[in-house]
Amino acid sequence: MTTLFLMVGLPGAGKTTRARQLAEEHGALRLTPDDWMIPLFGEAEADGKRDVLEGRMLWLALETVKLGTDVVVDYGCWSRNERSAIRWLAEAEGARCRMVYLPVNDETQRARIARRRATAPEETLPMTEADILHGRAHFEEPDAAELEGRGTAGPPPGWADWREWAANRWPSFA
Ligand SMILES: Nc1ncnc2c1ncn2[C@@H]1O[C@H](COP(=O)(O)OP(=O)(O)OP(=O)(O)O)[C@@H](O)[C@H]1O
Ligand SMILES: [Mg+2]
Structure with a gap:
């Protein structure tokens, strides 16, 4: 059975670092939007282009698990x-989804962001205090049931299934 690893965490939590290790260990394809946004557009969001990129990447992720990788x-x-x-989309392709959540406290997060900026400036764009606070305010921490893949809810009212919801969230997905 192929696995889709889903990285979860705030900026600077260590997701990309762990994602590189997982890719190496499992011979997996790593899809990191920043690795594309920065070379293509020189910025992290670029007027909604990140959502467009993520939609195509999600399509690619599902193609990849279908191929057995x-x-x-x-x-x-x-x-x-x-x-x-x-x-839901991964399981619909017969793959398993493993969520990898990396919690990080405020102090460690700030230290890691500062260190990355100093040591690998080409990999990331400057992050402001407002960006950090925005993340803390909006991040929905996964609970134990979610991490174990138990009790996945259906889509919010108005959506037939998660595929339809995803095509709205990531416009290029469908
Ligand atoms: N477990 C760890 N212990 C110490 N330092 C770490 C650890 N994981 C990552 N780092 C360092 O912290 C910094 C941020 O890590 P990384 O880029 O992986 O975070 P990220 O979650 O991908 O952030 P973003 O959401 O901004 O992409 C890097 O300099 C990395 O080397
Ligand atoms: Mg990252």
Whole structure:
């Protein structure tokens, strides 16, 4: 059975570092939007282009598991709905979804962001205090049941299934 690893955590939590290790250990394809956004557009968001990129990457992730290769989706996935959608889509392809949540406290997070900025400036764009606070305010921490893949809810009212929800969240997915 192929595995889609889903990285979850705040900026600087260590997701991409862990994603690289998983890719190496499992011969998995690693999909990290920042590795594409920075060379293509020179910025991390670029007027909604990140959502467009992530949609195509999600399509690619599902193609990859269909081919029998493991994949690491390194998006951050702050919202429970995003995580539920990706899990449902992976399972619909017959793959298993393993969520990899990296909790990080405020002090460690700030130290890691500062260190990365100093040691690997080409890998990331400057992160402001507002960005850090925005993350803390909006991050929906996964609980034990979610991490174990138990009790995945259906999509919010108005959506037929998670595929439809995902096509709205990531416009290029469908
Ligand atoms: N377990 C760890 N212990 C110590 N330092 C770490 C650990 N994991 C990552 N780091 C360092 O912390 C910094 C941030 O890590 P990384 O880039 O992997 O975070 P990230 O979660 O991918 O962040 P972003 O969401 O901004 O992409 C890097 O300099 C990395 O080397
Ligand atoms: Mg990263």
